[in-house]
Amino acid sequence: MTFERLWSYGLGAALIVALLLPLAGDPRADSFPFSTYPMFSGRQSPEATIPHAVVIDADGERSALPPVAVANDEVIQAFETLRQAVRQGPDATARLCARAADWYAGGHEGQARVEIVSDTFNAVAYFDGEKQPVSTEVHASCEVPR
Amino acid sequence: MTLAARLDGWWRTPAPAKRLAVLRLLVGGFGVGYVALRAPNFVSYASFDDSQFAPVGLATLLDGPLPGVVLRLLVAATLVAGVAFLAGWRFRVSGPAFAVLLLALMTYRNAWGQVFHTENILVLHVLVLGFSPAADSLSLDSRGREDPGDEARYGWPVRLMCIITVLTYFIAGETKLRVAGLDWITSDSLRNFVAYDNLRKVELGDTHSALGGLLVGHPWLFPPLAVLTLAVELGAPLALLGGRIARVWALLAWGFHVGVLAVMAIIFPYPLLGIAFAPFFAVERLPLRLPARLARRLAPGWAARLR
Numbered sequence: 001m002t003f004e005r006l007w008s009y010g011l012g013a014a015l016i017v018a019l020l021l022p023l024a025g026d027p028r029a030d031s032f033p034f035s036t037y038p039m040f041s042g043r044q045s046p047e048a049t050i051p052h053a054v055v056i057d058a059d060g061e062r063s064a065l066p067p068v069a070v071a072n073d074e075v076i077q078a079f080e081t082l083r084q085a086v087r088q089g090p091d092a093t094a095r096l097c098a099r100a101a102d103w104y105a106g107g108h109e110g111q112a113r114v115e116i117v118s119d120t121f122n123a124v125a126y127f128d129g130e131k132q133p134v135s136t137e138v139h140a141s142c143e144v145p146r
Numbered sequence: 147m148t149l150a151a152r153l154d155g156w157w158r159t160p161a162p163a164k165r166l167a168v169l170r171l172l173v174g175g176f177g178v179g180y181v182a183l184r185a186p187n188f189v190s191y192a193s194f195d196d197s198q199f200a201p202v203g204l205a206t207l208l209d210g211p212l213p214g215v216v217l218r219l220l221v222a223a224t225l226v227a228g229v230a231f232l233a234g235w236r237f238r239v240s241g242p243a244f245a246v247l248l249l250a251l252m253t254y255r256n257a258w259g260q261v262f263h264t265e266n267i268l269v270l271h272v273l274v275l276g277f278s279p280a281a282d283s284l285s286l287d288s289r290g291r292e293d294p295g296d297e298a299r300y301g302w303p304v305r306l307m308c309i310i311t312v313l314t315y316f317i318a319g320e321t322k323l324r325v326a327g328l329d330w331i332t333s334d335s336l337r338n339f340v341a342y343d344n345l346r347k348v349e350l351g352d353t354h355s356a357l358g359g360l361l362v363g364h365p366w367l368f369p370p371l372a373v374l375t376l377a378v379e380l381g382a383p384l385a386l387l388g389g390r391i392a393r394v395w396a397l398l399a400w401g402f403h404v405g406v407l408a409v410m411a412i413i414f415p416y417p418l419l420g421i422a423f424a425p426f427f428a429v430e431r432l433p434l435r436l437p438a439r440l441a442r443r444l445a446p447g448w449a450a451r452l453r
Contacts, residue, residue, distance in 0.1 A: 008158060008302040011277055015270065015306065019313045027321045032203045032256040033249065033266040037318035041325045044338040050349045066351045072190035075352035080260035084198055095195055119349065123341035124334075126348075127359040 047134075048123040051082035051116065053100040055144070058111040065114070069103040070096055086118060086139055093140035101144045112144040161301035163294040164430035166275070167234070167284035169304065172421050172429065173271050174232035177248060180268070180415070181228060185221050188255050192217050198258050204250060205257040212254065224251045231276065234285020245276030268416045270310045271425075278303035307425035308392070312382040315399060319379025330372060337368040343410050355411040371405075378402045385426060396423035 022029075022036045030038055053065040067078030085092040093116045101114040119133035147155075181188070192214035199211045212220070224247040230240035249272075252265045280303065281287045282294050294300070322330045329335065341362040347354035361367055378398050385395040403417045416422045 004299050005158070007277075008299070011274070012157070012302065012306050012309075015273070016309060016313070019270075019310065019317070023317060023320065027324045030202070030261045032253050032261055033269045034203070035261065035263060035266060035317075036321045037263055037314070038321050038325065039263060040336075040339045040343075041318075041322040041330070042335070043326050043329055043333060044335045044342060046334070046338045046341065048342045048345055050346050052349060064349060064351050071194070072187050074187060074260075074262075075347055075350050076262070077258065077260050079346055079350060081194070081198060081258070084200075084259045088197060092195070092197055095197075099195070121345060121349075123338060123345045124362050126345050127341060127362050 046122050046124045047120060049118050049120045051079070051086050051118045051139075053082065053096070054115050054117055055100075055104055056113045056115065065100055065104065069100040082116065085116065090140065094142065097140040097142040101142050105145045108144075111146070114142055114144060116140040157302055157305060158298035159301045159305065160296040160298050161304050162296050162430050163279070163283040163300045165428065166278065166280045166300045166303055167282065167288075168429040168432060169271075169307065169424060170234065170275050170280040171232065171284065172424050173268070173275055174228060174244070176416060176419065176421050177244070177268060177272055178225065178228035178232055180265075181221065181224050181248070181251065185225075188221050188251060189214075189218055191255060191258055194258055200259045201257045202261060203253045203256070205253050217254070220247065220251050220254070223247055231272075234281030234287050237281035237285065237287050241276035241278075241280065243276075245273045248272050264414050264416070267311055267314055267422045271307050271422075274303050274306050274310070304425050308386060311422055311425065312385050315379045315382040319376050319382075322376065322379070331369055331376065334365060334368065336372045336375075337362055337365055340368075340409055343412070347411060353411050355409050358409040358411070361409060375402065388426075392426040396426045399423060 018034050022031070022034055025036075027036045027041065028038050030036065053070050054062055055065055056062050067073060067075045069078075071078040071081040082096070085096040097114050097116050100116070104112060104114060116139045118137045118139065120135045121133050122130060191211070194211070196211055201208055224244070227240055227244040227247050230236060231244035249269050252269050256262055256265075279299055282291075282300070326333075326335060340358045344354040344358045344362075378395075382395065382399070385392040400417060400420060400423060403414050406412050406414070407418065
Protein backbone atom coordinates (compact mmCIF):
# COMPACT_ATOMS: atom_id res chain seq x y z
CA MET A 1 0.00 0.00 0.00
CA THR A 2 1.69 3.23 -1.16
CA PHE A 3 1.45 6.50 0.76
CA GLU A 4 -0.52 8.00 -2.12
CA ARG A 5 -3.11 5.20 -1.98
CA LEU A 6 -3.31 5.49 1.81
CA TRP A 7 -3.76 9.25 1.53
CA SER A 8 -6.56 8.87 -1.05
CA TYR A 9 -8.51 6.57 1.25
CA GLY A 10 -7.71 8.54 4.40
CA LEU A 11 -8.74 11.96 3.09
CA GLY A 12 -11.72 10.51 1.28
CA ALA A 13 -13.01 8.61 4.29
CA ALA A 14 -12.44 11.57 6.63
CA LEU A 15 -14.37 14.01 4.45
CA ILE A 16 -17.20 11.61 3.67
CA VAL A 17 -17.65 10.69 7.33
CA ALA A 18 -17.53 14.36 8.34
CA LEU A 19 -20.17 15.18 5.72
CA LEU A 20 -22.48 12.39 6.91
CA LEU A 21 -22.03 12.92 10.67
CA PRO A 22 -24.64 15.72 10.91
CA LEU A 23 -27.24 13.17 9.81
CA ALA A 24 -26.82 11.49 13.19
CA GLY A 25 -27.64 14.62 15.17
CA ASP A 26 -30.34 17.25 15.46
CA PRO A 27 -31.27 18.22 11.89
CA ARG A 28 -31.71 21.86 12.92
CA ALA A 29 -28.28 22.09 14.58
CA ASP A 30 -26.23 23.84 11.93
CA SER A 31 -22.49 24.25 11.45
CA PHE A 32 -19.89 25.01 8.80
CA PRO A 33 -18.71 23.54 6.51
CA PHE A 34 -20.44 20.31 7.58
CA SER A 35 -24.14 21.04 7.73
CA THR A 36 -27.59 19.51 7.57
CA TYR A 37 -28.66 22.40 5.32
CA PRO A 38 -31.76 23.03 7.42
CA MET A 39 -32.79 26.21 5.62
CA PHE A 40 -36.39 26.02 4.46
CA SER A 41 -36.75 22.53 5.89
CA GLY A 42 -39.36 23.04 8.62
CA ARG A 43 -43.07 23.53 8.64
CA GLN A 44 -43.56 27.21 7.88
CA SER A 45 -46.75 29.07 8.70
CA PRO A 46 -47.80 32.14 6.73
CA GLU A 47 -47.26 34.31 9.82
CA ALA A 48 -43.89 36.07 9.62
CA THR A 49 -42.30 38.39 12.17
CA ILE A 50 -39.77 40.71 10.57
CA PRO A 51 -37.47 42.82 12.76
CA HIS A 52 -36.34 46.15 11.24
CA ALA A 53 -34.43 49.23 12.07
CA VAL A 54 -36.58 52.20 11.07
CA VAL A 55 -35.91 55.92 11.15
CA ILE A 56 -38.56 58.53 11.96
CA ASP A 57 -37.59 61.99 10.76
CA ALA A 58 -38.67 65.39 12.14
CA ASP A 59 -41.83 65.29 9.99
CA GLY A 60 -42.80 61.91 11.38
CA GLU A 61 -41.97 60.10 8.13
CA ARG A 62 -41.04 56.50 8.83
CA SER A 63 -38.69 54.52 6.61
CA ALA A 64 -36.74 51.28 6.93
CA LEU A 65 -32.98 51.51 7.25
CA PRO A 66 -30.89 49.34 4.90
CA PRO A 67 -29.04 46.21 6.11
CA VAL A 68 -25.73 48.06 6.32
CA ALA A 69 -27.13 50.26 9.11
CA VAL A 70 -27.24 47.30 11.51
CA ALA A 71 -24.79 44.81 10.00
CA ASN A 72 -23.32 44.79 6.50
CA ASP A 73 -24.55 44.58 2.90
CA GLU A 74 -25.95 41.08 3.40
CA VAL A 75 -29.71 41.27 4.07
CA ILE A 76 -29.88 37.84 5.71
CA GLN A 77 -27.03 38.80 8.07
CA ALA A 78 -28.87 42.01 8.95
CA PHE A 79 -32.06 40.03 9.57
CA GLU A 80 -30.29 37.59 11.86
CA THR A 81 -28.44 40.42 13.65
CA LEU A 82 -31.76 42.08 14.40
CA ARG A 83 -33.38 38.81 15.50
CA GLN A 84 -30.40 38.01 17.70
CA ALA A 85 -30.56 41.42 19.40
CA VAL A 86 -34.30 41.04 20.04
CA ARG A 87 -33.66 37.59 21.58
CA GLN A 88 -30.86 38.92 23.76
CA GLY A 89 -33.03 41.63 25.27
CA PRO A 90 -33.16 45.39 25.88
CA ASP A 91 -29.41 46.01 26.27
CA ALA A 92 -28.66 44.36 22.92
CA THR A 93 -31.46 46.15 21.08
CA ALA A 94 -30.36 49.45 22.63
CA ARG A 95 -26.80 48.92 21.35
CA LEU A 96 -28.07 48.00 17.90
CA CYS A 97 -30.32 51.05 17.90
CA ALA A 98 -27.32 53.23 18.73
CA ARG A 99 -25.28 51.64 15.93
CA ALA A 100 -28.07 52.27 13.41
CA ALA A 101 -28.48 55.86 14.66
CA ASP A 102 -24.75 56.50 14.27
CA TRP A 103 -24.88 55.12 10.75
CA TYR A 104 -27.83 57.37 9.90
CA ALA A 105 -26.12 60.42 11.41
CA GLY A 106 -23.11 59.81 9.17
CA GLY A 107 -25.11 60.52 6.03
CA HIS A 108 -28.07 62.67 7.06
CA GLU A 109 -28.76 65.94 8.80
CA GLY A 110 -31.70 67.01 10.91
CA GLN A 111 -33.54 65.62 13.86
CA ALA A 112 -34.52 61.98 13.71
CA ARG A 113 -35.17 58.93 15.86
CA VAL A 114 -34.33 55.30 15.20
CA GLU A 115 -36.40 52.38 16.43
CA ILE A 116 -35.83 48.66 16.44
CA VAL A 117 -39.25 47.16 15.78
CA SER A 118 -40.76 43.80 14.90
CA ASP A 119 -43.67 43.76 12.50
CA THR A 120 -45.77 40.63 12.12
CA PHE A 121 -47.39 39.99 8.75
CA ASN A 122 -49.33 37.31 6.94
CA ALA A 123 -46.62 36.68 4.32
CA VAL A 124 -48.97 35.19 1.71
CA ALA A 125 -51.62 37.91 2.13
CA TYR A 126 -48.85 40.52 1.91
CA PHE A 127 -48.35 39.69 -1.77
CA ASP A 128 -52.10 39.86 -2.24
CA GLY A 129 -52.04 43.52 -1.22
CA GLU A 130 -52.36 43.33 2.57
CA LYS A 131 -49.13 45.16 3.33
CA GLN A 132 -49.97 46.49 6.80
CA PRO A 133 -48.56 44.46 9.70
CA VAL A 134 -51.07 42.68 11.91
CA SER A 135 -49.00 43.73 14.95
CA THR A 136 -45.94 45.81 15.78
CA GLU A 137 -43.63 45.74 18.78
CA VAL A 138 -41.02 48.39 19.52
CA HIS A 139 -37.92 46.97 21.18
CA ALA A 140 -35.71 50.05 21.37
CA SER A 141 -35.82 53.73 20.52
CA CYS A 142 -32.92 56.18 20.34
CA GLU A 143 -32.23 59.67 19.06
CA VAL A 144 -29.92 60.16 16.10
CA PRO A 145 -26.86 62.02 17.38
CA ARG A 146 -26.33 65.51 15.96
CA MET B 147 -13.31 -9.47 -9.25
CA THR B 148 -14.08 -8.98 -5.56
CA LEU B 149 -16.33 -6.18 -4.32
CA ALA B 150 -13.32 -4.50 -2.67
CA ALA B 151 -11.42 -4.58 -5.96
CA ARG B 152 -14.41 -3.12 -7.83
CA LEU B 153 -14.77 -0.33 -5.26
CA ASP B 154 -11.05 0.36 -5.42
CA GLY B 155 -11.24 0.51 -9.20
CA TRP B 156 -14.18 2.91 -9.04
CA TRP B 157 -12.61 5.11 -6.39
CA ARG B 158 -9.25 5.23 -8.13
CA THR B 159 -10.38 5.40 -11.76
CA PRO B 160 -7.51 7.06 -13.66
CA ALA B 161 -8.18 10.57 -14.88
CA PRO B 162 -6.02 13.03 -16.81
CA ALA B 163 -3.76 15.31 -14.78
CA LYS B 164 -5.12 18.11 -16.93
CA ARG B 165 -8.68 17.47 -15.68
CA LEU B 166 -7.67 17.97 -12.06
CA ALA B 167 -5.64 21.01 -13.09
CA VAL B 168 -8.56 22.61 -14.92
CA LEU B 169 -10.70 22.01 -11.84
CA ARG B 170 -8.00 23.77 -9.84
CA LEU B 171 -8.23 26.73 -12.23
CA LEU B 172 -12.04 26.85 -12.16
CA VAL B 173 -12.45 26.38 -8.41
CA GLY B 174 -9.39 28.44 -7.53
CA GLY B 175 -10.44 31.20 -9.91
CA PHE B 176 -13.87 31.35 -8.33
CA GLY B 177 -12.40 31.23 -4.83
CA VAL B 178 -9.96 34.07 -5.41
CA GLY B 179 -12.56 36.18 -7.20
CA TYR B 180 -15.12 35.55 -4.47
CA VAL B 181 -12.77 36.50 -1.64
CA ALA B 182 -11.57 39.59 -3.52
CA LEU B 183 -15.09 40.84 -4.33
CA ARG B 184 -16.52 40.07 -0.89
CA ALA B 185 -13.50 41.25 1.11
CA PRO B 186 -15.32 44.41 2.35
CA ASN B 187 -18.15 42.20 3.60
CA PHE B 188 -15.76 39.83 5.39
CA VAL B 189 -13.88 42.70 7.02
CA SER B 190 -17.16 44.30 8.15
CA TYR B 191 -17.50 41.64 10.87
CA ALA B 192 -14.78 43.50 12.78
CA SER B 193 -17.39 46.18 13.51
CA PHE B 194 -20.00 43.79 14.91
CA ASP B 195 -20.88 43.75 18.59
CA ASP B 196 -19.03 40.99 20.49
CA SER B 197 -22.36 39.64 21.75
CA GLN B 198 -23.26 38.71 18.17
CA PHE B 199 -20.37 36.25 17.88
CA ALA B 200 -21.91 32.77 17.54
CA PRO B 201 -19.01 30.51 16.58
CA VAL B 202 -19.52 27.40 14.47
CA GLY B 203 -17.07 24.75 13.29
CA LEU B 204 -13.42 25.73 13.75
CA ALA B 205 -14.43 29.15 15.10
CA THR B 206 -15.52 27.44 18.33
CA LEU B 207 -11.80 27.23 19.12
CA LEU B 208 -11.69 31.02 19.48
CA ASP B 209 -12.18 32.73 22.84
CA GLY B 210 -13.95 35.59 21.12
CA PRO B 211 -14.03 37.63 17.94
CA LEU B 212 -10.78 38.26 16.09
CA PRO B 213 -9.22 41.73 16.35
CA GLY B 214 -9.90 43.76 13.22
CA VAL B 215 -6.26 43.76 12.12
CA VAL B 216 -6.10 39.96 12.37
CA LEU B 217 -9.27 39.63 10.31
CA ARG B 218 -7.80 41.91 7.62
CA LEU B 219 -4.58 39.87 7.63
CA LEU B 220 -6.63 36.67 7.28
CA VAL B 221 -8.42 38.06 4.22
CA ALA B 222 -5.12 39.24 2.70
CA ALA B 223 -3.34 35.96 3.40
CA THR B 224 -6.22 34.01 1.88
CA LEU B 225 -5.99 36.08 -1.29
CA VAL B 226 -2.22 35.67 -1.57
CA ALA B 227 -2.43 31.92 -1.01
CA GLY B 228 -5.34 31.77 -3.45
CA VAL B 229 -3.38 33.42 -6.24
CA ALA B 230 -0.50 30.98 -5.69
CA PHE B 231 -3.02 28.08 -5.66
CA LEU B 232 -4.55 29.31 -8.90
CA ALA B 233 -1.17 29.69 -10.58
CA GLY B 234 -0.04 26.33 -9.24
CA TRP B 235 3.06 27.92 -7.69
CA ARG B 236 4.81 26.11 -4.82
CA PHE B 237 1.63 24.05 -4.68
CA ARG B 238 2.88 21.70 -1.96
CA VAL B 239 2.59 24.75 0.31
CA SER B 240 0.07 27.00 -1.44
CA GLY B 241 -2.44 24.20 -1.97
CA PRO B 242 -2.91 23.31 1.69
CA ALA B 243 -2.39 26.95 2.73
CA PHE B 244 -5.25 28.23 0.58
CA ALA B 245 -7.46 25.33 1.65
CA VAL B 246 -6.94 26.01 5.35
CA LEU B 247 -7.08 29.81 5.11
CA LEU B 248 -10.25 29.75 3.02
CA LEU B 249 -11.84 27.33 5.49
CA ALA B 250 -10.86 29.63 8.37
CA LEU B 251 -12.14 32.79 6.67
CA MET B 252 -15.43 31.29 5.52
CA THR B 253 -16.00 29.68 8.92
CA TYR B 254 -15.44 33.06 10.60
CA ARG B 255 -17.90 34.83 8.33
CA ASN B 256 -20.51 32.19 9.16
CA ALA B 257 -19.93 32.68 12.89
CA TRP B 258 -22.22 35.69 13.49
CA GLY B 259 -25.61 34.10 13.96
CA GLN B 260 -26.23 33.27 10.31
CA VAL B 261 -24.85 30.20 8.53
CA PHE B 262 -25.11 31.01 4.85
CA HIS B 263 -24.69 27.62 3.11
CA THR B 264 -23.33 29.29 -0.02
CA GLU B 265 -19.67 28.44 0.53
CA ASN B 266 -19.74 24.88 1.88
CA ILE B 267 -19.10 23.07 -1.41
CA LEU B 268 -16.46 25.62 -2.47
CA VAL B 269 -14.50 25.21 0.76
CA LEU B 270 -14.65 21.41 0.60
CA HIS B 271 -13.65 21.33 -3.08
CA VAL B 272 -10.67 23.58 -2.32
CA LEU B 273 -9.73 21.24 0.56
CA VAL B 274 -9.64 18.29 -1.84
CA LEU B 275 -7.71 20.16 -4.52
CA GLY B 276 -5.30 21.70 -2.04
CA PHE B 277 -4.32 18.30 -0.67
CA SER B 278 -4.07 16.54 -4.05
CA PRO B 279 -1.63 16.80 -7.00
CA ALA B 280 -3.77 19.43 -8.73
CA ALA B 281 -0.77 21.42 -9.99
CA ASP B 282 0.94 18.59 -11.88
CA SER B 283 -0.34 20.21 -15.07
CA LEU B 284 -1.26 23.71 -16.24
CA SER B 285 0.77 25.34 -13.50
CA LEU B 286 3.93 27.25 -12.84
CA ASP B 287 5.23 24.23 -10.92
CA SER B 288 4.80 21.96 -13.95
CA ARG B 289 6.67 24.17 -16.41
CA GLY B 290 9.17 22.21 -18.43
CA ARG B 291 7.71 18.87 -17.35
CA GLU B 292 5.92 16.42 -19.56
CA ASP B 293 2.19 16.11 -18.85
CA PRO B 294 1.76 13.01 -16.64
CA GLY B 295 -1.32 11.75 -18.48
CA ASP B 296 -4.03 9.54 -16.92
CA GLU B 297 -3.33 8.16 -13.45
CA ALA B 298 -5.37 7.08 -10.43
CA ARG B 299 -3.82 9.82 -8.27
CA TYR B 300 -5.65 12.39 -10.45
CA GLY B 301 -8.87 10.39 -10.48
CA TRP B 302 -9.79 9.97 -6.81
CA PRO B 303 -9.76 13.75 -6.05
CA VAL B 304 -12.25 14.27 -8.88
CA ARG B 305 -14.36 11.38 -7.57
CA LEU B 306 -14.26 12.89 -4.08
CA MET B 307 -15.32 16.30 -5.37
CA CYS B 308 -18.31 14.62 -7.07
CA ILE B 309 -19.20 12.83 -3.83
CA ILE B 310 -19.05 16.10 -1.89
CA THR B 311 -21.44 17.77 -4.33
CA VAL B 312 -23.80 14.78 -4.33
CA LEU B 313 -23.88 14.40 -0.54
CA THR B 314 -24.55 18.11 -0.05
CA TYR B 315 -27.76 17.93 -2.05
CA PHE B 316 -28.78 14.57 -0.66
CA ILE B 317 -28.37 15.76 2.94
CA ALA B 318 -30.44 18.89 2.21
CA GLY B 319 -33.27 16.70 0.93
CA GLU B 320 -32.97 14.22 3.76
CA THR B 321 -33.15 17.04 6.31
CA LYS B 322 -36.40 18.33 4.81
CA LEU B 323 -38.00 14.91 5.17
CA ARG B 324 -36.53 14.31 8.60
CA VAL B 325 -37.84 17.65 9.94
CA ALA B 326 -41.21 17.90 8.22
CA GLY B 327 -41.88 14.48 6.76
CA LEU B 328 -44.17 14.36 3.74
CA ASP B 329 -45.83 17.55 5.04
CA TRP B 330 -43.00 19.35 3.25
CA ILE B 331 -44.65 18.30 0.00
CA THR B 332 -48.33 18.19 0.91
CA SER B 333 -48.64 21.26 3.14
CA ASP B 334 -48.25 24.96 2.32
CA SER B 335 -44.74 25.06 3.80
CA LEU B 336 -42.85 25.70 0.55
CA ARG B 337 -45.35 28.36 -0.48
CA ASN B 338 -45.05 30.00 2.96
CA PHE B 339 -41.23 29.85 2.79
CA VAL B 340 -41.25 31.57 -0.61
CA ALA B 341 -43.62 34.24 0.72
CA TYR B 342 -41.67 34.68 3.95
CA ASP B 343 -38.28 34.98 2.27
CA ASN B 344 -39.51 37.51 -0.27
CA LEU B 345 -41.33 39.46 2.45
CA ARG B 346 -38.22 39.88 4.60
CA LYS B 347 -36.25 41.05 1.56
CA VAL B 348 -38.91 43.66 0.77
CA GLU B 349 -39.14 44.85 4.37
CA LEU B 350 -35.37 45.01 4.77
CA GLY B 351 -34.84 46.92 1.54
CA ASP B 352 -33.28 44.20 -0.61
CA THR B 353 -34.07 42.83 -4.07
CA HIS B 354 -36.88 40.33 -3.93
CA SER B 355 -38.53 38.11 -6.54
CA ALA B 356 -41.62 39.64 -8.09
CA LEU B 357 -42.25 36.23 -9.67
CA GLY B 358 -42.18 34.59 -6.25
CA GLY B 359 -44.65 37.16 -4.93
CA LEU B 360 -46.93 36.38 -7.86
CA LEU B 361 -46.66 32.60 -7.54
CA VAL B 362 -47.66 32.46 -3.85
CA GLY B 363 -51.15 33.40 -5.01
CA HIS B 364 -51.36 30.00 -6.73
CA PRO B 365 -50.99 27.36 -3.97
CA TRP B 366 -51.49 24.41 -6.35
CA LEU B 367 -48.03 25.11 -7.88
CA PHE B 368 -46.08 24.34 -4.77
CA PRO B 369 -46.56 20.61 -4.11
CA PRO B 370 -45.18 19.77 -7.61
CA LEU B 371 -42.29 22.21 -7.01
CA ALA B 372 -41.63 20.51 -3.69
CA VAL B 373 -41.59 17.10 -5.39
CA LEU B 374 -39.14 18.39 -8.02
CA THR B 375 -36.91 19.87 -5.33
CA LEU B 376 -36.78 16.62 -3.39
CA ALA B 377 -36.27 14.59 -6.58
CA VAL B 378 -33.16 16.63 -7.42
CA GLU B 379 -31.82 16.49 -3.87
CA LEU B 380 -32.58 12.88 -2.99
CA GLY B 381 -31.74 11.72 -6.53
CA ALA B 382 -28.24 13.19 -6.30
CA PRO B 383 -26.47 9.87 -5.51
CA LEU B 384 -27.51 8.62 -8.97
CA ALA B 385 -24.96 11.06 -10.38
CA LEU B 386 -22.21 8.85 -8.96
CA LEU B 387 -23.08 6.32 -11.67
CA GLY B 388 -21.35 8.75 -14.02
CA GLY B 389 -21.84 9.26 -17.75
CA ARG B 390 -25.08 10.70 -19.06
CA ILE B 391 -26.94 10.20 -15.74
CA ALA B 392 -24.38 12.41 -13.98
CA ARG B 393 -24.61 15.12 -16.62
CA VAL B 394 -28.43 15.08 -16.58
CA TRP B 395 -28.47 15.35 -12.80
CA ALA B 396 -25.94 18.21 -12.88
CA LEU B 397 -28.12 20.05 -15.37
CA LEU B 398 -31.24 19.48 -13.24
CA ALA B 399 -29.43 20.65 -10.10
CA TRP B 400 -28.22 23.75 -11.92
CA GLY B 401 -31.79 24.33 -13.12
CA PHE B 402 -32.96 24.03 -9.50
CA HIS B 403 -30.68 26.95 -8.59
CA VAL B 404 -31.95 28.99 -11.54
CA GLY B 405 -35.45 28.36 -10.18
CA VAL B 406 -34.45 29.40 -6.66
CA LEU B 407 -32.98 32.59 -8.09
CA ALA B 408 -36.13 33.28 -10.10
CA VAL B 409 -38.62 32.58 -7.30
CA MET B 410 -36.70 33.66 -4.20
CA ALA B 411 -33.91 35.94 -5.49
CA ILE B 412 -31.39 33.75 -3.66
CA ILE B 413 -28.02 33.44 -5.37
CA PHE B 414 -25.80 30.42 -4.84
CA PRO B 415 -22.98 31.65 -7.08
CA TYR B 416 -20.79 28.53 -7.01
CA PRO B 417 -23.49 26.18 -8.38
CA LEU B 418 -25.07 28.88 -10.54
CA LEU B 419 -21.80 29.37 -12.39
CA GLY B 420 -21.70 25.59 -12.85
CA ILE B 421 -18.45 25.13 -10.96
CA ALA B 422 -20.01 22.98 -8.22
CA PHE B 423 -20.88 20.47 -10.98
CA ALA B 424 -17.66 20.78 -13.00
CA PRO B 425 -16.16 17.57 -11.51
CA PHE B 426 -18.83 15.55 -13.35
CA PHE B 427 -17.51 16.71 -16.71
CA ALA B 428 -14.36 16.18 -18.78
CA VAL B 429 -13.38 19.80 -18.18
CA GLU B 430 -9.94 19.31 -19.74
CA ARG B 431 -11.78 19.46 -23.08
CA LEU B 432 -13.04 23.00 -22.40
CA PRO B 433 -12.01 25.42 -25.13
CA LEU B 434 -8.90 27.06 -23.74
CA ARG B 435 -7.88 29.18 -26.75
CA LEU B 436 -8.17 32.54 -25.01
CA PRO B 437 -6.26 31.50 -21.90
CA ALA B 438 -3.72 29.80 -24.21
CA ARG B 439 -3.05 33.08 -26.07
CA LEU B 440 -2.65 34.88 -22.76
CA ALA B 441 -0.40 32.18 -21.36
CA ARG B 442 1.84 32.26 -24.49
CA ARG B 443 2.67 35.83 -23.58
CA LEU B 444 3.28 35.10 -19.89
CA ALA B 445 4.75 31.60 -19.79
CA PRO B 446 5.48 30.05 -23.18
CA GLY B 447 6.37 26.62 -21.79
CA TRP B 448 3.09 26.40 -19.94
CA ALA B 449 1.07 27.57 -22.96
CA ALA B 450 2.11 24.54 -24.98
CA ARG B 451 0.15 22.37 -22.57
CA LEU B 452 -3.06 24.30 -23.17
CA ARG B 453 -3.30 23.06 -26.77
